[in-house]
Amino acid sequence: MVEEVLPGIFRIEVPLRHNPLESVNAYLIKGRKRNLVVDTGLDRDECAKVLQVAFRKLAVNPENTDFFITHLHVDHLELVFKVASPNSRVFFNSADFSIFDDDSWEDELSFASAHGFPPKELQKMFNGFSRTVFNAKDKVKFTFLRDGEVIDMGNRLFQCLETPGHTPGSMCLYEAGERILFSGDHILEKITPGIVLFREKEMNPLQSYLESLDKIAGLRVDLVLPGHRKVFGNLHRRIEELINHHRKRGEEILTVLNEEDADAFQLASRISWDLPLAWHEFPTLQKWFATGETLAHLKYLENRKLVVRYETAGKTKFICANT
Ligand SMILES: [Zn+2]
Numbered sequence: 001m002v003e004e005v006l007p008g009i010f011r012i013e014v015p016l017r018h019n020p021l022e023s024v025n026a027y028l029i030k031g032r033k034r035n036l037v038v039d040t041g042l043d044r045d046e047c048a049k050v051l052q053v054a055f056r057k058l059a060v061n062p063e064n065t066d067f068f069i070t071h072l073h074v075d076h077l078e079l080v081f082k083v084a085s086p087n088s089r090v091f092f093n094s095a096d097f098s099i100f101d102d103d104s105w106e107d108e109l110s111f112a113s114a115h116g117f118p119p120k121e122l123q124k125m126f127n128g129f130s131r132t133v134f135n136a137k138d139k140v141k142f143t144f145l146r147d148g149e150v151i152d153m154g155n156r157l158f159q160c161l162e163t164p165g166h167t168p169g170s171m172c173l174y175e176a177g178e179r180i181l182f183s184g185d186h187i188l189e190k191i192t193p194g195i196v197l198f199r200e201k202e203m204n205p206l207q208s209y210l211e212s213l214d215k216i217a218g219l220r221v222d223l224v225l226p227g228h229r230k231v232f233g234n235l236h237r238r239i240e241e242l243i244n245h246h247r248k249r250g251e252e253i254l255t256v257l258n259e260e261d262a263d264a265f266q267l268a269s270r271i272s273w274d275l276p277l278a279w280h281e282f283p284t285l286q287k288w289f290a291t292g293e294t295l296a297h298l299k300y301l302e303n304r305k306l307v308v309r310y311e312t313a314g315k316t317k318f319i320c321a322n323t
Contacts, residue, residue: 014041032154035065040079070184071170072096081136095169103134116265165209179222196292206300268294
């Protein structure tokens with residue numbers, strides 16, 4: 001599906017089969033000299049086909065088209081390796097790119113198992129992960145952008161904004177004249193963006209995320225063009241909802257920890273998730289995300305001195321600071 005959101009700006013809905021997100025948005029911005037495409041899709045035939053048909057229909061020549069990738073997640077990034085031409089600039093960020101330096105999943109595995117996740121189950125899932133990005137990342141010449149840098153499209157100026165949280169290098173694009181924001185997965189209307197801690201070296205993603213929400217709350221925005229689902233207005237109400245969601249989840253974690261010490265995996269199994277399944281029915285990927293989200297909260301609560309960790313038999317457990 002292709003929708004003209006504003007004159008010269010098109011939303012291309014790229015399907016994600018067997019994925020609760022249903023689809024990802026690629027946006028085409030027609031410029032005076034070059035086009036810009038924001039995000040792409042997965043490296044799958046069904047995604048490539050939709051994007052290529054849309055490009056043909058909208059008279060997009062990849063030779064004079066550049067790409068802006070909001071963050072490292074494969075549903076936004078992977079397809080760029082297929083659709084970019086040798087003349088395309090691919091704008092990305094170095095914080096996310098550096099995560100591709102290590103393709104072993106060792107850090108994630110030892111981190112999650114120290115927090116109670118069954119390692120064999122996780123290893124099996126990692127074995128099934130796509131290798132496209134690791135194999136192809138050097139085939140495209142990335143241009144790394146920093147906060148405040150501008151992409152000049154002739155009739156529109158897009159300012160790049162660093163909004164870490166959903167990933168360490170997540171970025172938005174802002175056009176102040178028309179008050180529009182390409183929000184990637186930083187802010188979605190109906191879906192709560194996952195804020196996860198998967199590696200020891202990531203600092204405090206939830207703290208970063210809340211600060212990034214604050215940063216966006218300071219902008220004048222009439223229309224949000226998100227990474228998934230439809231475009232929407234009323235950005236400030238959505239920001240409030242997201243802040244409330246995280247406040248409530250933090251409270252729920254403290255309530256559970258008040259009863260009994262727990263590791264992150266145990267905690268994740270005891271708090272409520274927006275999935276119509278019992279915990280033991282969660283697919284491994286969902287359990288891993290839930291544990292990662294719980295860990296992001298624990299880190300945040302620990303920094304605020306509301307919970308304390310301790311080590312026992314090689315595992316990390318958490319306890320309320322006031323007990
Ligand atoms: Zn994402």
